[in-house]
Every structure is written in structure tokens, then in C-alpha cells.
Amino acid sequence: MNSSIVLPPSAIIPWAELKIGENQVPFSTIYEDIYYSQDGGIDESMHVFLHGNNLPERWKQNADFVIGESGLGSALNLLVTWSSWKKFLNTCTCPVNHNLHYISFEKHPITLHTLQQIYDKGKRYEDSIKILDIYPQLLPDEYPSYKKLIVPKERLTISIFWGEMLQSLQWILSTGNNSVAPSIVPTIDAWFLDGHAPARNPDLWSSELFSLIKKITSHNGTLATYSVAGKVKNNLKEAGFDISKKTGYGRKREMLVGICPKCGT
């Protein structure tokens, strides 16, 4: 386990405020929005974020694969990714050792107690115990801060930037010349854009944020999101992503996927 505080701590931790609502889905009272689909969070995560980025298929091609996520929330996407990754490692006849680095950005950490309630109520979540086991080691001691956990047996590294995502990206990019940043954040191969709805949380969908995301995306890096809001499409295009629509999950008819041919060149 590695953990390091690298951002100047400034404030008390702004813990998430939520209630567990319909279908046991957490609901943020800060953003007035659900954390994941009421039609099934696990299947949504697979459909939108993993399949939307052509995963697990692409793991075969990259020995070291990096995922970036806006909004760790209840870590359900991390959990679903981890389970798929484990299956991939067990079935892959890969000539080299594969590694996955999952990097997430989160402004409002959920307390361990609340996370236990979320996963207790959702007993159907296979492997949730894994998240509950490691979560205390990932939680911030100071704010903003950065935590990194290596799970060597599973060839998995998890990094969490606790704080405002825009500021964390600015910090990462500002340290780019002194060789600290590359060791913390290699370029991202696939983005899970999972902020709350753009109308309620514009900060995670702004052109300023996407222009920084572009700077740490690998060549032909991809993204996927459940949102097809006009502003999101325009801001992604402006940042340099080629985007297209796919069939959405549950009651969402459509979703967006994107690729960045101009990144990392």
C-alpha cells in the first residue's frame, strides 16, 4: 500500500451527503441526482463504461492499461471493472503480464459507514467485500489529497484524487515538467465520464475540464458517458474528441462514446 499527500491541504473534507433511495440506489442531496441507474447499476456500468470503451477487449492489446474516471462516488464502476479485470486475467493466454491502473477523481468522499450501508442493502453486488476491505486505505486524511493503492496479486493499481477534479488536473499538469506527474498519472487510455447530470453538475462537463482531460489522454484514447446533452457533445468536440452515439442503458435511449486521434501525438 502506498499513500502520499501531494496537494497542499487546505480545507476540511466535504463528505458526500446522500440518502439510499428507490431500488437501493444512492441519491446525492448535494446534486439532487442518483449515483447510478435505477434500472441496474452493475449492468449500466458494464454497458456504458466498459463496453462503451470496448473493454475488456482492448486489455488484450495494451499490457499496461489506464482508466480515468470523473466521480468515484460509491466505487461501483471500480468494482465492476475490478471483477471484469479478474476474469480477464484468469482467462487470458497473454504472452506478457498485464497491469491495470484505475484513476478516479472525487470531490465528495462517501464515508466507510455509508458505503457499508450502500453495499449491505445491495447484497446482490458480487465482490463488494473487496471494495469495503480496501476503501479505508483509500479515504483521504487531508483535503485535497491523493491516495494510491497497489493490489499486486491482481495486477491492479488504484489512485484516487480527492478534491475538485479541475484543480487536481491542473495540479497534475503543472508538475508535468519535473517528472513527478508521469509516475502518478500515466496517460489515460479510457475515460469513464460519470459526473452527475450536466444540468445539476456542470463542473464535470465543462470545456475547461475536457481541454485538460485531452492533455492526459493517450493517442486514440477513448471515452464513454451516459449523457448525450448538447453541451457535453459540443465541449467534447471542441476539446478534440470524435464522438458518436450508441444505444443507451435502461431508460436512457442513447449514450456517447468518443475517441481522440489527436491526443498523445
Ligand SMILES: C[S@@+](CC[C@H](N)C(=O)[O-])C[C@H]1O[C@@H](n2cnc3c(N)ncnc32)[C@H](O)[C@@H]1O
Ligand atoms: C454519478 S456520481 C458517480 C458514480 C460513481 N462512478 C459510482 O460508481 O458510484 C458523480 C460523482 O461525481 C462527484 N463530483 C461532482 N462534482 C465533482 C467535481 N467537481 N470534482 C470531482 N468530483 C465531483 C460527486 O461527488 C459524485 O460522487
